[in-house]
Amino acid sequence: xxxxxxxxxxxxxxxxxxxxxxxxxxxxxxxxxxxxxxxxxxxxxxxxxxxxxxxxxxxxxxxxxxxxxxxxxxxxxxxxxxxxxxxxxxxxxxxxxxxxxxxxxxxxxxxxxxxxxxxxxxxxxxxxxxxxxxxxxxxxxxxxxxxxxxxxxxxxxxxxxxxxxxxxxxxxxxxxxxxxxxxxxxxxxxxxxxxxxxxxxxxxxxxxxxxxxxxxxxxxxxxxxxxxxxxxxxxxxxxxxxxxxxxxxxxxxxxxxxxxxxxxxxxxxxxxxxxxxxxxxxxxxxxxxxxxxxxxxxxxxxxxxxxxxxxxxxxxxxxxxxxxxxxxxxxxxxxxxxxxxxxxxxxxxxxxxxxxxxxxxxxxxxxxxxxxxxxxxxxxxxxxxxxxxxxxxxxxxx
Amino acid sequence: xxxxxxxxxxxxxxxxxxxxxxxxxxxxxxxxxxxxxxxxxxxxxxxxxxxxxxxxxxxxxxxxxxxxxxxxxxxxxxxxxxxxxxxxxxxxxxxxxxxxxxxxxxxxxxxxxxxxxxxxxxxxxxxxxxxxxxxxxxxxxxxxxxxxxxxxxxxxxxxxxxxxxxxxxxxxxxxxxxxxxxxxxxxxxxxxxxxxxxxxxxxxxxxxxxxxxxxxxxxxxxxxxxxxxxxxxxxxxxxxxxxxxxxxxxxxxxxxxxxxxxxxxxxxxxxxxxxxxxxxxxxxxxxxxxxxxxxxxxxxxxxxxxxxxxxxxxxxxxxxxxxxxxxxxxxxxxxxxxxxxxxxxxxxxxxxxxxxxxxxxxxx
Numbered sequence: 001x002x003x004x005x006x007x008x009x010x011x012x013x014x015x016x017x018x019x020x021x022x023x024x025x026x027x028x029x030x031x032x033x034x035x036x037x038x039x040x041x042x043x044x045x046x047x048x049x050x051x052x053x054x055x056x057x058x059x060x061x062x063x064x065x066x067x068x069x070x071x072x073x074x075x076x077x078x079x080x081x082x083x084x085x086x087x088x089x090x091x092x093x094x095x096x097x098x099x100x101x102x103x104x105x106x107x108x109x110x111x112x113x114x115x116x117x118x119x120x121x122x123x124x125x126x127x128x129x130x131x132x133x134x135x136x137x138x139x140x141x142x143x144x145x146x147x148x149x150x151x152x153x154x155x156x157x158x159x160x161x162x163x164x165x166x167x168x169x170x171x172x173x174x175x176x177x178x179x180x181x182x183x184x185x186x187x188x189x190x191x192x193x194x195x196x197x198x199x200x201x202x203x204x205x206x207x208x209x210x211x212x213x214x215x216x217x218x219x220x221x222x223x224x225x226x227x228x229x230x231x232x233x234x235x236x237x238x239x240x241x242x243x244x245x246x247x248x249x250x251x252x253x254x255x256x257x258x259x260x261x262x263x264x265x266x267x268x269x270x271x272x273x274x275x276x277x278x279x280x281x282x283x284x285x286x287x288x289x290x291x292x293x294x295x296x297x298x299x300x301x302x303x304x305x306x307x308x309x310x311x312x313x314x315x316x317x318x319x320x321x322x323x324x325x326x327x328x329x330x331x332x333x334x335x336x337x338x339x340x341x342x343x344x345x346x347x348x349x350x351x352x353x354x355x356x357x358x359x360x361x362x363x364x365x366x367x368x369x370x371x372x373x374x375x376x377x378x379x380x381x382x383x384x385x386x387x388x389x390x391x392x393x394x395x396x397x398x
Numbered sequence: 399x400x401x402x403x404x405x406x407x408x409x410x411x412x413x414x415x416x417x418x419x420x421x422x423x424x425x426x427x428x429x430x431x432x433x434x435x436x437x438x439x440x441x442x443x444x445x446x447x448x449x450x451x452x453x454x455x456x457x458x459x460x461x462x463x464x465x466x467x468x469x470x471x472x473x474x475x476x477x478x479x480x481x482x483x484x485x486x487x488x489x490x491x492x493x494x495x496x497x498x499x500x501x502x503x504x505x506x507x508x509x510x511x512x513x514x515x516x517x518x519x520x521x522x523x524x525x526x527x528x529x530x531x532x533x534x535x536x537x538x539x540x541x542x543x544x545x546x547x548x549x550x551x552x553x554x555x556x557x558x559x560x561x562x563x564x565x566x567x568x569x570x571x572x573x574x575x576x577x578x579x580x581x582x583x584x585x586x587x588x589x590x591x592x593x594x595x596x597x598x599x600x601x602x603x604x605x606x607x608x609x610x611x612x613x614x615x616x617x618x619x620x621x622x623x624x625x626x627x628x629x630x631x632x633x634x635x636x637x638x639x640x641x642x643x644x645x646x647x648x649x650x651x652x653x654x655x656x657x658x659x660x661x662x663x664x665x666x667x668x669x670x671x672x673x674x675x676x677x678x679x680x681x682x683x684x685x686x687x688x689x690x691x692x693x694x695x696x697x698x699x700x701x702x703x704x705x706x707x708x709x710x711x712x713x714x715x716x717x718x719x720x721x722x723x724x725x726x727x728x729x730x731x732x733x734x735x736x737x738x739x740x741x742x743x744x745x746x747x748x749x750x751x752x753x754x755x756x757x758x759x760x761x762x
Contacts, residue, residue, distance in 0.1 A: 001405035002468050004691065004698040010400065074400035283711035284630070286534040287718075299719075302692070302712040309691035310684060313402050320403075330684040379677075386676035389683050390660060396671050 004309065007074050010083060017087035025091025032095065032211035033363050037203050039167055040098055040211055047100040051084055076319025078250065082257035082311050089261025090268070093367050094211030096258065103164045104128035105172040107254075108188065108247055112230050121190050127168035129159035129217060137380050139174070140183040144219060146175040148233075151226045153189060155197075155219040161374075165200055165215025169193055172230065173219065181235045188230045197222030208366030249328045251375055253314040256331040259339030259371040260311055263304050266346035266364045270297055273350060293349055300342045307335040326388045333381035336372030343368040404472075411469055415476035418444060423480030430602035431745055436487050438519075444488035445519040449473045449762055454499045458507050459515030465500070467635060467697040470762035471642035475690065478646030482749045483602035485643055485760070490559045492762045493524035494568055496635070497579055501627040505618065510566065510581060524568040524579070525555035525608050526758035535570070535633055535757040540610065542571040542580060542620075549573070549580060549620060551588070551613040559759055561591045561606035568621065569610065570629070570758070577629040579621040588613025599748030605759075632761070634696070634706045637714035639760040641693035644717035644753045648689055651728035651746040652682040658732050658741075669731075678727045685724050689717045718754025725750040 006014065024042065032040045088096040105126025113122065135142045144157025155175055162171065170192045178185035191198050201216040274281065279294060287295045310331040317324035343365040347354035354361045372378045387397050404412065422440045430436050449470070454460020477485030491514050498506055514522050528539050540553025551571050561567060561584070568579040569589075582589055592607030621627040656679050659670035669675045696709035728743040729736035736743045752759070 001401055002403070002408060002694055002698070003399055003401045003701075004695040005400070005702055005704075007399035071399075071401055071403070079400060283708045284536045284633075286532070286536075287715055289532055289534050289537075298712065298715055301708075302716040305695065305709070305712055306688040306692055306716060309695060310688060312400060313687075313691065316400060316402050330687065333680070334684055334688065382677045382680040383673070385680035385683060386670075386673075389656065389679060390670045390676060392670065392676075396667075397673070397676055 004312075006083075009073065009075050010080065013075065013080050014083050014087060017084045018090065021088050021091030025088060025095045029092035029095065029211075029360060029363070030357075032092075032098075034210075036205065036210040037166070037213055039213075040095055043095060043099055046102075049099060049102060051081070051088060051096065051099055051102045071316075071320050074316070076316070078253065078315035078318040079312060082253050082260075082315040085254055085257040086261040086264065086308070086311075089258045090265045091261075092211065093258050093262050093371070094209035096261075097163055097209060097212040098167065100167070101125045103168060104251065105168065105170065107251060108172050108230065109190070111247055111250070116227070117190070117230070121170055124169040124192075125164065125167065126190070127162050127164040127171045129162045129171050129173045131161045132158060133160055137377055140186065142174055142176060142186060143179075144173065144175040145179070146177050146187065146189060146229075148177070148226065149223075152223045153226060153229065155189065155191065155222040155224065157219050158201075159217045159219070161204070162215050162217055163212055163374075165217065166203060166213040171198075171217065173217075175219075177233065178235050184235050187233065189224060190228045190230065191219070191222060191224050195222055195224060207369060208363065209370050246325075248376065249323075249325050250318055252328040252332040252381075253311050253318070253324075255371055255375040256307065256311040256314070256335035259335035259368060260304065260307050262364050262368045262371070263300075263307065263335075263339040263342040266343045266361060266368075267297075267300050267304055269359070269361060270300065270346050270349055273353070296345055296349060300345055303338045303342055307331075307338055310334050326385060329376070329381040329384040329388075332376060333378055333385060336378045336381070339368045340365075340372050408469060408472055412472050412476055415447060415449075415473050416479070418447065419476060419480035423477070423484050427481035427484065427602075427742065427745070428739070430481065430484065432601070432739070434601050435604070436484055436602050440484070441488055441519050444477070444484070447473070450489050450492035450495055451515040454495060454511055454515050455507070458499065458511035460499070460511070467638060467700040468694060470635075471638060471690075471693050471697045474639055474642040474760060474762060475646035475649075475693075478643040479650050480646075481602065482643055482647045482746075482752070483600040485646065486559055486600065487603050488519075489760060489762050491520065491522050493559065493636075493758070493760070494522035494564075494566060496761050497524070497568055497621060497627065497632050498581070501579075501622050501631070503618075503623040506581065506621065506623070514566075521560045521564040522566045523559050523561055523564045524570070524758055524761075525558040525561070526570045527555060527557040527756055529554055529556040529607065536577060538570055538572045538577055540569065540571040542573040542578060544574075544617070545614075547617050548614045549617060551580060551582070551610045551615065553610050555608040555610070557595055557597075557605045557756055557759060558591075558608045559603060559605050561608055562594065562604055564591075567608070569608075569613075571610075573620075573626070576626060578626050579629065579632065580615050581619040581621060582610075582613065582615055586613055586615065598751055599745070600752055630707060633758065634700065634710040636758040636761045637710040638693050638696045638700065638706070639762055640753055640756075641689060641696070641710075641713040641717040643760055644721040644750075645686060645690035645693060647746050647749060648682070648721050648724045649686045651725045651743055652679070652686050654741065654743055655679060655682065655728045655731040658735075662732075675731055678731060682724050682727055685720050689713075689720055692716050714753070721750045721753045 105128040146153045176185040197220045199218045204214040314327040314331040347365045451460040452463045453465035456462040542549045542551045590609045595605045692713040696706045696713045699706035725746040
């Protein structure tokens with residue numbers, strides 16, 4: 001039965017995450033925006049907190065299509081995760097991305113690792129290295145190579161825009177085992193820090209999410225044990241890359257939730273300022289009879305609600321074993337774009353306060369921009385949605 | 399508890415309405431629009447679904463089922479997928495029935511509902527909109543003043559659905575600093591049903607101006623009696639209803655544009671193969687869902703008996719903006735053909751502005 005109200009249990013998750021975020025993240029948000037690249041030591045308290053849907057997935061999850069007529073709860077992994085992420089990002093998105101042992105690499109490992117791999121790598125901080133200087137959205141074209149030499153893989157290439165590059169213990173590196181095979185040849189490997197031939201080249205200076213360290217790695221004849229490959233080493237034309245891309249169906253709603261969190265910070269702050277100025281927000285009057293600032297504020301709120309609903313739906317579907325490739329991209333497309341617009345609008349409405357670094361609004365406008373870019377840009381999401389609804393191949397709709 | 403899947407009952411309702419729409423609405427929508435009328439037999443068939451009376455108590459002629467704003471939203475969306483004018487017309491009596499059933503006194507329910515909850519469609523309606531710049535459903539220019547045992551109502555109303563044939567209507571008026579609804583007979587000498595409105599869209603739906611000039615109604619015809627009514631609740635429900643209508647029509651525009659783009663060839667391939675077109679369609683796909691989910695979110699609150707002022711307001715506001723934008727996309731994707739009345743997208747484009755500009759023309 002359609003019901004878009006949270007259960008008490010989910011409300012509790014939300015409220016406790018908000019409190020945590022308010023107490024631990026918001027107070028240090030500005031500090032680490034300014035101290036770029038400095039490790040936020042306060043985050044040690046969060047080590048291992050499973051924000052990215054951590055914890056080993058149940059074996060039968062996702063593979064078998066179990067038709068469940070009646071979902072028993074709304075606190076499944078994915079929905080509680082997006083609710084948690086939104087609340088944490090209300091505090092600070094850059095800091096959320098820096099929570100120890102909760103990197104995207106950890107999400108990938110917990111999704112596909114064997115028990116042995118989980119044992120060995122599961123409790124460490126894992127970053128994710130996909131992007132290369134010449135491969136951005138076209139991640140199928142990566143040129144980092146992995147060659148099997150006896151009991152070792154030998155990795156060569158350059159990886160950029162790696163989140164938590166400096167702070168992580170290990171990196172999930174995407175590389176091709178067979179360039180000829182195209183996408184089917186792309187596999188992911190766990191490379192531990194300190195491995196000879198694996199070098200952190202430099203850290204980036206960014207527009208926003210400055211609390212999060214983003215870096216470049218060079219792999220130069222980097223040798224790792226054969227068993228560090230995630231998933232099968234076999235090159236199959238049918239699976240392979242699609243399997244790798246499937247992780248995105250889980251992570252895209254999470255990035256959408258980050259955008260929702262930053263946007264909700266902007267909405268809440270704008271509301272506070274409006275109320276201080278004596279505006280009575282009663283959700284009654286014809287929008288055209290309001291002042292411009294009130295109307296725009298309602299617009300921000302309405303957009304945020306729409307973003308949240310699309311995000312919750314994608315996550316809820318994953319919890320209920322429904323294929324959510326389309327809905328995951330819809331949530332990311334909507335939240336990425338409109339989260340950016342909401343934070344821009346917040347800065348605009350606040351006037352001089354918006355332009356000032358004494359307040360966080362300007363920071364949210366810088367931070368939110370990345371959420372329409374990483375984990376697939378808004379344009380890539382639209383491509384995925386369009387191919388899906390039009391039933392077109394990559395060749396037909398480029 | 400969050401749940402995005404429909405219950406068996408909800409699926410059944412959706413299926414039933416969708417079948418009726420496919421059989422008698424979609425294909426006739428163009429003709430109804432051109433002729434400016436809806437065949438009485440189609441209206442009767444839709445009435446047979448019982449949507450407007452399902453939650454009315456049995457002793458008043460209804461089915462006595464649980465009141466479900468979500469089911470109402472599903473019904474309205476499914477009807478509007480075929481034609482929004484038809485959807486409003488077929489459920490117009492609910493504008494009168496629903497507020498009385500929920501907020502009327504026992505006497506009012508027994509006196510008025512049985513006449514309108516029978517097996518045949520009997521027009522009755524509600525008058526909210528006023529023909530003036532800056533009209534606002536919460537600051538009405540129409541007034542009701544208590545004089546002895548009566549109220550005297552004065553004001554101008556417009557876009558009153560089916561007022562031409564209605565025997566009764568609820569009239570919204572400001573009364574003692576509050577907004578109230580009054581049950582008024584169209585036989586009342588102080589009430590004049592004016593000409594049919596000439597409109598931008600919804601051609602098939604008859605809507606009229608209504609003038610109230612020293613219109614005297616007995617005090618017992620104030621909805622809810624001396625206590626008055628919960629006008630805000632009525633507004634919340636109608637705002638959710640209009641957002642649901644919007645979802646249905648935008649979905650129709652999206653489906654038409656998508657199918658067109660897949661078959662229309664230019665430069666040697668379907669125009670859907672171009673990002674400029676495909677990305678508009680992608681946006682339409684998720685905005686249809688967003689409009690619907692916003693309506694359902696507010697409906698969920700109402701269903702749980704909570705105040706939905708915020709959610710209903712934002713759902714209608716969101717629908718108002720996005721319906722216009724997406725129906726604009728619909729016409730644009732069909733290009734010159736979209737501008738020709740043979741295709742339905744121009745009708746959706748004209749109808750779209752009803753969502754943002756009007757209040758209280760649908761409820762269930």
